[in-house]
Amino acid sequence: MTEPSPKELAEFQDQVRAFLRDHAPKPPRFRLPDSFMEVGSDEQFEYLRDWQAKVYAAGYLGLSWPKAYGGGGLPQVFQYIVDSEMARAAVPFMVNVIGLFWAGPTILKLGTEAQKQRYIPKILSAEEIWCQGFSEPEHGSDLASAQTTAIRDGDDYVLHGTKTWTSLGAYAAHMILLARTDKTAASKYQGLSFFLAPMRVPHVTTHRIQKMTGEHGFTETHFDGARVPSNCLVGAEGEGWSVAMTVLLFERGAEGGQAGGLAMVPLRVEQVVALAKQVKRDGKPAIEDPIVRDTLVRFAIEERGFQLSGQRARIPGLAGPRPFAVPLMGKLRMSEFRRRLCAFAVQLQGANANLYSGDPNAVADGAWQRGYMNAFSATIGGGTSQIQLNILGERVLGLGKG
Amino acid sequence: MENRTAAFDFTDDHALLATTAHDLLARRSDFGAVRSRVQHALGFDPDLHRELCELGWLGLCIPSDLGGSGMPLSALPCLFEPMGQRLLAGPYLANTLASQALLIAASPAQQRAVVPPLATGAELASVALYESDGSYLLDAPGLTATPTPSGFELSGQKTSVLDAEAVQHVLVSARLGGELAWFWIPTAALRGRISRERVIDETRRSFRLELSGLTLPATALLEGDARRALEHVQRVAWLVVAAEMAGGSEGVLALTVDYLRTRTQFGKTIGSYQALKHPMAEIMCALEEGRSLLYRAASAFAKHEPDAEIALRMAKAQLGESYAHAADRSIQFHGAIGFTYECHAQLFFRRAQWCEYSFGDPLHHRRHLAELMWPRG
Numbered sequence: 043m044t045e046p047s048p049k050e051l052a053e054f055q056d057q058v059r060a061f062l063r064d065h066a067p068k069p070p071r072f073r074l075p076d077s078f079m080e081v082g083s084d085e086q087f088e089y090l091r092d093w094q095a096k097v098y099a100a101g102y103l104g105l106s107w108p109k110a111y112g113g114g115g116l117p118q119v120f121q122y123i124v125d126s127e128m129a130r131a132a133v134p135f136m137v138n139v140i141g142l143f144w145a146g147p148t149i150l151k152l153g154t155e156a157q158k159q160r161y162i163p164k165i166l167s168a169e170e171i172w173c174q175g176f177s178e179p180e181h182g183s184d185l186a187s188a189q190t191t192a193i194r195d196g197d198d199y200v201l202h203g204t205k206t207w208t209s210l211g212a213y214a215a216h217m218i219l220l221a222r223t224d225k226t227a228a229s230k231y232q233g234l235s236f237f238l239a240p241m242r243v244p245h246v247t248t249h250r251i252q253k254m255t256g257e258h259g260f261t262e263t264h265f266d267g268a269r270v271p272s273n274c275l276v277g278a279e280g281e282g283w284s285v286a287m288t289v290l291l292f293e294r295g296a297e298g299g300q301a302g303g304l305a306m307v308p309l310r311v312e313q314v315v316a317l318a319k320q321v322k323r324d325g326k327p328a329i330e331d332p333i334v335r336d337t338l339v340r341f342a343i344e345e346r347g348f349q350l351s352g353q354r355a356r357i358p359g360l361a362g363p364r365p366f367a368v369p370l371m372g373k374l375r376m377s378e379f380r381r382r383l384c385a386f387a388v389q390l391q392g393a394n395a396n397l398y399s400g401d402p403n404a405v406a407d408g409a410w411q412r413g414y415m416n417a418f419s420a421t422i423g424g425g426t427s428q429i430q431l432n433i434l435g436e437r438v439l440g441l442g443k444g
Numbered sequence: 445m446e447n448r449t450a451a452f453d454f455t456d457d458h459a460l461l462a463t464t465a466h467d468l469l470a471r472r473s474d475f476g477a478v479r480s481r482v483q484h485a486l487g488f489d490p491d492l493h494r495e496l497c498e499l500g501w502l503g504l505c506i507p508s509d510l511g512g513s514g515m516p517l518s519a520l521p522c523l524f525e526p527m528g529q530r531l532l533a534g535p536y537l538a539n540t541l542a543s544q545a546l547l548i549a550a551s552p553a554q555q556r557a558v559v560p561p562l563a564t565g566a567e568l569a570s571v572a573l574y575e576s577d578g579s580y581l582l583d584a585p586g587l588t589a590t591p592t593p594s595g596f597e598l599s600g601q602k603t604s605v606l607d608a609e610a611v612q613h614v615l616v617s618a619r620l621g622g623e624l625a626w627f628w629i630p631t632a633a634l635r636g637r638i639s640r641e642r643v644i645d646e647t648r649r650s651f652r653l654e655l656s657g658l659t660l661p662a663t664a665l666l667e668g669d670a671r672r673a674l675e676h677v678q679r680v681a682w683l684v685v686a687a688e689m690a691g692g693s694e695g696v697l698a699l700t701v702d703y704l705r706t707r708t709q710f711g712k713t714i715g716s717y718q719a720l721k722h723p724m725a726e727i728m729c730a731l732e733e734g735r736s737l738l739y740r741a742a743s744a745f746a747k748h749e750p751d752a753e754i755a756l757r758m759a760k761a762q763l764g765e766s767y768a769h770a771a772d773r774s775i776q777f778h779g780a781i782g783f784t785y786e787c788h789a790q791l792f793f794r795r796a797q798w799c800e801y802s803f804g805d806p807l808h809h810r811r812h813l814a815e816l817m818w819p820r821g
Contacts, residue, residue, distance in 0.1 A: 339761075342813070342817065343737070343762050343810075346740075347736055347762065348733065350451060350733075350737060351732055357452060360452060362732065364728070371725075431721065431722040431726070432718070435718075435721035438725075441704055441705060441721045442713040444716050444718060
């Protein structure tokens with residue numbers, strides 16, 4: 043592949059802009075979720091699925107994935123252009139996040155030819171939604187202790203156990219599943235296998251879990267003898283832990299190869315600045331308060347720091363002595379930033395900060411209050427912030443394990 | 445047009461320069477060398493200084509027709525980041541600021557006369573900006589110049605003048621007829637007027653100048669754009685000190701991490717305890733982000749982009765806090781040894797303090813950033 047010329051890239055950017063201008067979906071009557079972890083109603087899901095299908099049909103998703111499996115076969119830079127234009131245009135995110143960002147890249151990297159042909163095109167088109175079966179009721183951060191079993195029976199494996207915090211569990215066709223195939227293995231890591239498990243088969247049931255906001259967004263998934271064909275294994279039996287680690291690299295953005303698109307609605311400091319201009323504290327616009335200004339500047343510096351770090355990490359000469367630091371820290375830094383920024387946006391509202399969604403006087407219908415609560419989905423999901431700090435301390439700084 | 449503009453101006457020349465500087469200073473500026481320079485009157489090692497002059501470091505961003513290497517200003521961090529990491533002080537900051545200020549404060553003819561020796565290190569200069577009120581607002585100096593038949597007479601003092609005993613010239617800001625003006629003064633004329641300040645960073649040499657009653661010839665007045673020179677020299681200072689702070693953060697992080705990986709208590713390396721591991725990971729994140737802000741500031745400044753001032757102030761503010769915090773935690777995480785003079789953490793701590801409060805502290809820069817980003821009506 044020859045390097046695309048600046049002119050070629052500029053023309054492509056103009057095309058993307060025109061597409062987004064002409065085809066961005068109209069805002070719905072109902073409230074849209076801020077992330078795939080908050081998709082809680084059928085109308086939300088269908089709206090977002092249709093948008094992803096439209097983006098893919100127009101040729102703006104999976105641009106760097108191989109053509110043979112429905113991708114664009116182009117250099118990654120084309121997808122970066124699409125993604126940044128989508129952020130600029132503030133269009134909705136791509137709903138099939140688990141498929142596009144971590145299940146898909148894992149299948150492309152470690153899956154069989156048949157698996158790539160079977161699954162990848164429908165990940166892109168959103169015909170098949172994916173969910174993730176890693177956490178269990180008794181094992182969250184300690185993933186390797188998963189107890190769901192997959193016992194070989196002829197050409198199938200038979201599943202027993204429960205997975206939980208399954209985002210999109212109510213809509214998914216497939217689950218990337220970590221299950222124990224050997225309870226007698228020498229270490230807990232060796233007994234695990236990795237499956238691309240069908241969700242719409244007998245003996246799989248899902249139950250919606252209500253979140254702290256009162257909304258829905260994830261499920262608990264029960265396996266009571268469901269059968270998975272052995273050709274759904276990724277890697278060999280017993281190699282599930284290393285496949286799961288690959289998944290986590292993709293999930294946390296530490297390894298490239300994602301299909302692209304927005305994974306969630308970005309929250310920008312500018313939005314909180316707009317709020318600070320609008321709300322009053324003790325009779326004056328909050329933006330005039332010197333402490334509010336100072337806090338906003340701190341947030342703006344942090345935001346700029348992430349944006350620039352993402353770009354810097356792609357330039358080998360500027361990556362610094364720890365090239366893995368920036369990719370590994372992104373999830374921690376951005377999720378914690380979002381949580382604190384939402385909390386600050388609530389704080390700006392003074393006595394009105396206590397009004398919640400549904401109250402006629404709530405600021406922005408309580409979006410900031412709800413956003414603050416929902417922000418924990420990212421500081422906890424995908425490995426808690428405390429686990430991320432362990433990873434950074436141990437793998438990047440080389441500090442001892444606890 | 446985010447995708448059409450490179451955020452970072454970084455060429456092979458930058459990479460080569462940075463690698464050379466890192467390698468050289470890793471060899472020539474270990475902690476033993478740093479501590480021996482602390483004892484040295486002028487605060488630098490003459491042999492190393494000659495080598496740096498020969499490498500062209502003093503004239504790095506001075507135009508080639510004035511004897512420099514003509515690199516863009518974005519090259520400054522390539523030198524000053526490793527200098528900060530290896531705690532090198534010396535007259536490089538002072539000479540860089542003075543020569544950069546001259547490029548605007550002096551007329552072309554004056555520049556041809558005074559800049560070339562500064563580019564090679566044949567002569568050195570410093571810059572006198574600050575006064576005893578400790579204000580960061582430098583556009584209305586308290587030092588005044590009054591015209592006399594033969595030139596000018598000064599009245600007032602300057603503080604925080606770096607390396608005044610090592611340099612041959614000082615570029616001094618003063619008020620002349622209500623306007624900002626720059627004077628080019630040979631240090632030979634300042635005998636008895638220079639007294640050393642005791643500053644927290646013992647690797648630095650900083651001086652107070654008593655200038656009342658000093659008479660200057662008419663030629664001492666520089667004839668360029670005084671206000672723009674002040675703006676420029678401050679921006680250079682923000683960039684260079686931010687680079688020093690990024691390097692210093694790297695240095696103190698390495699020192700602390702080494703200790704946390706080797707020191708054991710209760711049968712485990714202390715770095716395995718999350719109470720120490722997690723803050724170290726946060727410190728590393730802040731450094732990585734600070735470094736990104738630094739390189740962006742360098743590029744925006746070098747290319748005269750509209751967001752240059754914002755980018756520079758962000759880098760100076762963020763690294764000011766993050767370096768000071770990294771050094772603060774280094775003292776604490778070393779335990780009792782960290783509280784001793786012998787422990788190298790204090791070298792970084794003192795340097796971090798000096799950098800944080802020199803050329804605008806984080807609070808100062810954030811206040812200006814707020815006005816730049818969200819001006820009040």
